[in-house]
Amino acid sequence: MNDITSKREAQQRVDRIRAFRQDLARLERENVLTLSSEQRQGLEASLDHELEALAQRFDVDVTESQKQISWGMRIASTIGGLALCAAGFLFFHRFWGLLATPVQVAILMATPVCGVLAAEYAARRERTLYFAALLCLVAIASFIMNLSVLASIFNITPSPGGFLVWGAFALILAYHYRLRLPLVAGLVCLGTYVAAELTVFAGVFWPQFPEGSETLIPAGLLMLAVPLAVKHRQFPEFPAVYRLAGLLVVFLALLMLSLKMGKSYLLADAAVFYQVTGLVAGALAIWMGIRHRLPAMVNLGATFFVVFLYCRFVAWWWDWMPKYLFFLIIGLISVGLLSVFKRLRRTA
Amino acid sequence: MKRLELLSAVAVVLVANAWVLVGVALNRSGAPSAVVELTEREAHLVRMGEENTGLALRLVWAGPTGWLDRAKLEELGFKSAPWQWPKPAFVVLERQAGRLAAVDAARDAAPLRKRYADSKRYIIAPCMVRTWWGTERLQGDILKILTPEIHVPLPYSRVLAGLGNTPSAGNFQPRYQLTLCYGQRHEPWISDCRLLKEER
Numbered sequence: 281m282n283d284i285t286s287k288r289e290a291q292q293r294v295d296r297i298r299a300f301r302q303d304l305a306r307l308e309r310e311n312v313l314t315l316s317s318e319q320r321q322g323l324e325a326s327l328d329h330e331l332e333a334l335a336q337r338f339d340v341d342v343t344e345s346q347k348q349i350s351w352g353m354r355i356a357s358t359i360g361g362l363a364l365c366a367a368g369f370l371f372f373h374r375f376w377g378l379l380a381t382p383v384q385v386a387i388l389m390a391t392p393v394c395g396v397l398a399a400e401y402a403a404r405r406e407r408t409l410y411f412a413a414l415l416c417l418v419a420i421a422s423f424i425m426n427l428s429v430l431a432s433i434f435n436i437t438p439s440p441g442g443f444l445v446w447g448a449f450a451l452i453l454a455y456h457y458r459l460r461l462p463l464v465a466g467l468v469c470l471g472t473y474v475a476a477e478l479t480v481f482a483g484v485f486w487p488q489f490p491e492g493s494e495t496l497i498p499a500g501l502l503m504l505a506v507p508l509a510v511k512h513r514q515f516p517e518f519p520a521v522y523r524l525a526g527l528l529v530v531f532l533a534l535l536m537l538s539l540k541m542g543k544s545y546l547l548a549d550a551a552v553f554y555q556v557t558g559l560v561a562g563a564l565a566i567w568m569g570i571r572h573r574l575p576a577m578v579n580l581g582a583t584f585f586v587v588f589l590y591c592r593f594v595a596w597w598w599d600w601m602p603k604y605l606f607f608l609i610i611g612l613i614s615v616g617l618l619s620v621f622k623r624l625r626r627t628a
Numbered sequence: 629m630k631r632l633e634l635l636s637a638v639a640v641v642l643v644a645n646a647w648v649l650v651g652v653a654l655n656r657s658g659a660p661s662a663v664v665e666l667t668e669r670e671a672h673l674v675r676m677g678e679e680n681t682g683l684a685l686r687l688v689w690a691g692p693t694g695w696l697d698r699a700k701l702e703e704l705g706f707k708s709a710p711w712q713w714p715k716p717a718f719v720v721l722e723r724q725a726g727r728l729a730a731v732d733a734a735r736d737a738a739p740l741r742k743r744y745a746d747s748k749r750y751i752i753a754p755c756m757v758r759t760w761w762g763t764e765r766l767q768g769d770i771l772k773i774l775t776p777e778i779h780v781p782l783p784y785s786r787v788l789a790g791l792g793n794t795p796s797a798g799n800f801q802p803r804y805q806l807t808l809c810y811g812q813r814h815e816p817w818i819s820d821c822r823l824l825k826e827e828r
Contacts, residue, residue, distance in 0.1 A: 430648050448640055
C-alpha cells in the first residue's frame, strides 16, 4: 500500500478490492472455492484494514453509494465555482462605478490573491479538495476579471499577454493542488496565447486568431508534446489531460479549416488538404491510442475520424442524392466502421 | 516547495498588475500626444446595462472619404488580392466642426505625428484596416479603432450620472463637453468633463 501515492491510485485499489470481494462471493456460491472461517476472518480483516487506511489517508470512496455522492459533489463544486465567479463579476459591476480608481485597482488586485489564500485554507482543512477546487476556479476567474477590467478602466489597447499570465497562474494552482480543472483552464489560456502570438507572427492582428485556425494546430501539438517531454510521476492523471486537450484543439482546428470556417495562412485553397489531414490524423490517433493503451485517445480519434468522414459524405452527396439513399449509405458505412473497430478492439 | 508554488501564484498576480500599472504610468508620462476638446456629438454616453454602474464614452467618427485608395492601402501593406486579412495601423482623427473624421493612416504613428503636429486638433489612434474587392478594384475601410470606448472615472462619472444614453440617431443638442488626452502609447483618458450650460 505504501507504493500508492495519489488519490486516483488509492481509488483504483479500493475498486479492485470491491471487485475481488464480489468475485470471491461468486466463486464460493458456485462451490469453486471455499475458505475456512479462519482464512475468511484473516482475509476480511486484512482487506478492511487496508480500506480503512486508504480512506483515512486519501478520503477515497469505499462503497458504491459514496462514489455516487462524490460525483454529485464534483458536479456541485464545478457549478458552485462557476456561480461564485458570476456572482463576483456581477457584484463588482454593480458597484464599480461608485468607487474611485485606486479603490477599484486595489479590489481587483486583492480578489485573486484572496482566492488563492482561501483555496490554501480550504485545502489544509479537507483532503477531498472539493472546496479548494471551487476556490481555485474563483481565483482564476478573479484574475481574468482583474486584468480585463484594469484594461477597460485605463483604456489599454488589447494584447494577448493576459492569456500568458492567466495560463501560468492556472497551471501553478493545478500543480500545487493536483487539480485537473485548473489545468484545463491553464491549457485553454496558454493555447490561446500561442495561437495569438503566431497570428501576430503571420502579420495579422491577434484577436483574429480564431478565424485563422491554423495557428491553433501548433498550440495543440505543443500540448500533446508536454507528456512526452515532461514525466509526470507525481501527477499520473495529468498527461491524459494534456493529450485530450491537445488532440481536441488540433481536431477542432482541422475541422474548421476543412469546412472553410477558418482561413489558411499557408494555402490558397486549403479545404481539401485539411479534409484529408483530418482523416489521417483521426486514424493516427486511433492507432497511437491502441499502441500505447490510451482508450481516451482512441475514442477521440474515432469520434473525429467519423465526423470528418460524415462531413465529406454530406458535402459530396447531400445535394443530389435522394435523402433515403443518403441515410441508407451512412447507415451501411456505420455498420462497416463498427466491424472495423470491432476487429481493432480484438487485436488491441 | 509547496510554499514556493503558492508564493509564485501570488507573485504572478502582483507582477502582472504592476506591469499593467507601469504601462499606464508610461502612457500618461510627459506631454500627451493629443489633448482634444470633444462634446457629446463625438463621444456618445454608453451605459452598460441596468446592473452595471460603470460609464463609458464611445468615440463617434466619420470614416475615410476617398483618401484610403489603392496607393494608401499598398502603403499600409495590402496587396492587390481579392481577400486579405485586416491589418493593424494608426489612423488620424481630425476634430472638425462638430465631428471627428478619419483623415489619414499609416503603419507607424511617428510619421503621422510629424505630419499632424497640432495635438489639439488631431488624435492618432491604433486601428484595424480591412479591404475588400469591389467593382474590380481594391477598396478599404477603417474596421475599428482599438480603444473605441473610454472609461469615465470618478469624479467625472458623477457629472454624467443623471444623463441617459446619447440618442443613437438624429440631430441633438450636446449635453456635456470633455477633454480627451492620448498618451505616449496612444491610449486615451479623460482629463476633464463638464455639463454644458443648458444641462446645469
